[in-house]
Amino acid sequence: AAGVIQSPRHLIKEKRETATLKCYPIPRHDTVYWYQQGPGQDPQFLISFYEKMQSDKGSIPDRFSAQQFSDYHSELNMSSLELGDSALYFCASSFSSGVETQYFGPGTRLLVL
Amino acid sequence: QQQVKQSPQSLIVQKGGISIINCAYENTAFDYFPWYQQFPGKGPALLIAIRPDVSEKKEGRFTISFNKSAKQFSLHIMDSQPGDSATYFCAARFRDDKIIFGKGTRLHILP
DSSP: OOOOEEEOSEEEEOTTOOEEEEEEOOTTOOEEEEEEEOTTOOOEEEEEEETTEEEEEOSOOTTEEEEEOTTSOEEEEEOSOOGGGOEEEEEEEEOTTSSOOOEEOOOEEEEEO | OOSEEEEOSEEEEETTSOEEEEEEEOOTTEEEEEEEEEOTTSOOEEEEEEOTTOSEEEETTEEEEEETTTTEEEEEESSOOGGGOEEEEEEEEETTSOEEEOOOEEEEEEO
């Protein structure tokens, strides 16, 4: 079965640089969520989109922005990167009209030097 | 304030034993309670989930017990195997689909 696809899988950036993470949801899923997971921590919700509109917002820094495109893929844009942004970033997707919950992608490991 | 409290933080179980992880919540707006299994460097994988109108759900060696009045739920892993060694997160979902995770339990099954 098709799963959530994230790219890149690994990313190394310098402080103050920008990064773009991409997420391709499971086919037919119309809702995308972004989470940040620090070392040894639980995933923290950042932001979600339903039908290309932002549906909820969590602890996402103002330096970050995201959007969902017409093909339902989503991009998380991170600017002015800080050392503390080093983490695993997960995308999850779900089908809003179904009872199933979110399915997570493999994640992007971001390292800010 | 941690909306979903999970315990223990870490757990060591002998192979063949029963692993039990407990969670508690306060917010009655939660309508769905999934458990995720995560291996190092991997994304959380949905393991089993339950709705609050059900008291127990079993899938293979994994069972969720749910106590709505006490606002508690637990995961039981029967006949625990070394391959079950992972971090387990209980979670709770709001009706708008946002998921709140517990802090996680690092489970180690001794061979």
